[in-house]
Amino acid sequence: MNIVVDTNIIFSGxxxxxxxxxxxxxxSTNIFDFYAPSYLLEELEKHQKKLLTLSGFSVKELTFLKNSIxxxxDFIDLESIRQFTWEKAxxxxxxxxxxxxxxxALSLELDSPLWTGDKKLLKGLEIEGVNWVRSTDMMLKIRDGLL
Structure with a gap:
């Protein structure tokens, strides 16, 4: 199953x-294929100091964990997303x-669920009638065969 991951998921991870x-x-390699816009890498780089402070990791430890994740x-360039899809997003x-x-936009382009921990985004998209946003608890249930 293809899943688009939000920055807050990677940050939390x-x-x-x-x-x-x-x-x-x-x-979850045999269950999920994860995708993210390459923009996520820039976002996390901007928050490097915050990640180091909050985690207590050394630069080397954080770099190792980042690379593992x-x-x-699969990172997708934003330019590959069609204009129509951007407008809809x-x-x-x-x-x-x-x-x-x-x-x-990437979720729409790939026709794949979005995994986010952003409660405002989850609620806002739900109000818009979107049913393809996944919480962490839902992801666990899917992975563990409970959904």
């Missing part, structure tokens, strides 16, 4: 390498955070 998000990212994700998130547009 990096902060808790033994948590359920990291577990899903690192141990990044190997599980922007319309869907018009009352939410504009920085979520690349993730919503």
């Amino acid at each position: 990096l902060l808790s390498p033994k948590g359920k998000i990291s577990d899903i990212l690192l141990n 990044y190997k599980k994700i 922007i319309e869907l998130i018009k009352n939410m955070d504009e920085f979520d547009a690349p993730f919503v």
